[in-house]
Amino acid sequence: MFDHLILAxxxxxxxxxxxxxxxxxxxxxxxxxxxxxxxxxxAEQTLPVLTGTDDLSQRRRFDRQQALVYGLFSLVFAQGSVxxxxxxxxxxxxxxxxxxxxxxxxxxxxxxxxxxxxxxLCQAYVxxxxxxxxxxxxxxxxxxxxxxxxxFYAFWGLGAYLPLDSFSRVRDATxxxxxxxxxxxxxxxxxxxxxxxxxxxxxxxxxxxYRQLFVFVHK
Numbered sequence: 349m350f351d352h353l354i355l356a357x358x359x360x361x362x363x364x365x366x367x368x369x370x371x372x373x374x375x376x377x378x379x380x381x382x383x384x385x386x387x388x389x390x391a392e393q394t395l396p397v398l399t400g401t402d403d404l405s406q407r408r409r410f411d412r413q414q415a416l417v418y419g420l421f422s423l424v425f426a427q428g429s430v431x432x433x434x435x436x437x438x439x440x441x442x443x444x445x446x447x448x449x450x451x452x453x454x455x456x457x458x459x460x461x462x463x464x465x466x467x468x469l470c471q472a473y474v475x476x477x478x479x480x481x482x483x484x485x486x487x488x489x490x491x492x493x494x495x496x497x498x499x500f501y502a503f504w505g506l507g508a509y510l511p512l513d514s515f516s517r518v519r520d521a522t523x524x525x526x527x528x529x530x531x532x533x534x535x536x537x538x539x540x541x542x543x544x545x546x547x548x549x550x551x552x553x554x555x556x557x558y559r560q561l562f563v564f565v566h567k
Contacts, residue, residue, distance in 0.1 A: 351447050355430060362429035366422035413474055420462075420470060427459040453530075460533045464503065468496050503536060510535050 434452050437443050472492040476483065483491070 351443050359426050359430050362426040363422045366425035430455050468499050506536050
């Protein structure tokens, strides 16, 4: 019982830290690359004037989407933090081996489910909800499912070009037969994730100095 409380408390603590600090700092950061005109007041630029029911409904919809984004970001951050914590427990020998292995499989499976299923569905639904000519809710749900089906087909099609035999060797060495269901998804997420991080880091290394270097320029 004490072991369960430790992981539950660490998961809740990581979720709260991500929601209260990281999400607000990352998702509500101000773009300093373009300075606002002097004649425009900050209050007039950041706070919209609500003058009707359309503006109120739009603001409420924006608040719901913002809460959804914060929740998903915090959920992924908390799941990743628990994985790192379990690795530290494995190295230091804290908690029992069976307990660590059980929660490793459970947390990894939930993390893969969030990345492969929940995030693409929510991304598609939010994009469809932000268009001007918004379709009804049931159509947006159907379109989101269709988008996810195309995404998953392309995502799973990458397996023909990935070396999945290494996961089979790990499975044979550890004797974990229940890892068969998640090892192909883990291989695809690992390869695609590393490739996307390389592309984004290269873009940021070029784009960030190009847009922020004016801060160090003196008149």
